[in-house]
Amino acid sequence: MADPISQFEIKNLVKIAEIGGSEIHFTNSALFMAITVVGIWALLVGGTSARALIPGRLQSIAELSYEFVANTIQSTAGKEGMRFFPLVFTLFMFILVANMIGLVPGTFTVTSHIVVTASLALLVFFTVIFYGLYKHGLGFFRLFVPHGIPIYILPLIVFIEVLSFLSRPISHSVRLFANMLAGHITLKVFAGFVTLLGGLGIAGVIGAALPLILVVALTALELLVAFLQAYVFAILTCIYLNDAIHPGH
């Protein structure tokens, strides 16, 4: 039985360069990121190439994903949020397709590594800070000073608001990473039970039916989680960007 952690192992595939004594490799993670990007590209370019008035299947998927993300942005960050549409759409599609590819047995799940999700979350975090400072100058810091707070507890509230702001990239990245990690480990453990019990003769084969059913059910759940996590990541990105667009009201 393969241990449930080995599916997350980074393997070096091709050595690219050596910089300052550390080797730079093209890893399986990088390979699956590339597959994800090519997959998205094929879906969107292939889907929109026909430009039919009555969309085919691929075109429907491309149009639906556009409309879904556009609606999400407009309902959370308003019309002005649409200038961040490329960022949010890229994040959503990358995470969604990476999660979906990761569900295929034998593949590598890019989003199950915190270094990947933290990079994406920090990208959003710094985009919020830089755009907020660029757009509003020091007025951006009104974000940390709520209205209508008595002056004697204001310092405490400001501390709490700053800590709350700093905790955003952590919860943003850990949520996606932990859900993917836990889901894949659970799947692997239950699938391992099937093979273990199956090796115990007739009674074992009958007993193996239960974990097999569970694996099927869990796969369905993981499909839902794969979509929802991409959606949650996108909607949180919108909410955070909304703070950068309109701080302090």
Added chain:
Amino acid sequence: MADDARKDGMDGDRSAEDAALSARLQRLGERLGRQGQDRKAEPAAGSQSDPSAIARGFRLSTELVAGVLVGAFIGWALDRWLGSAPWGMFFFLMLGFAAGVVNVMRAAGISKGPGR
């Protein structure tokens, strides 16, 4: 003559009714317009309008932990830097917990976003 008078009366009634009706219509239109604006303004206001409850549930899971972790880390770093152990950790762990609770309240939609 009598006919004319009746006609006049009816005309007067009708025009009064028309005026009342148009005034009511106008009031209704204004009210509807105001509500429409409210409805349009509401989604732009922020985190209140998550369409999916499951998505909101997923948000709750890590918000509290993240706040506490950030507070603990800042406290630990300050203590190391200033040698003020255990007071930095004590103070910032409490603040971090408060920030975590604020995060959860915001994610659950009980409290509104920062600065609002």
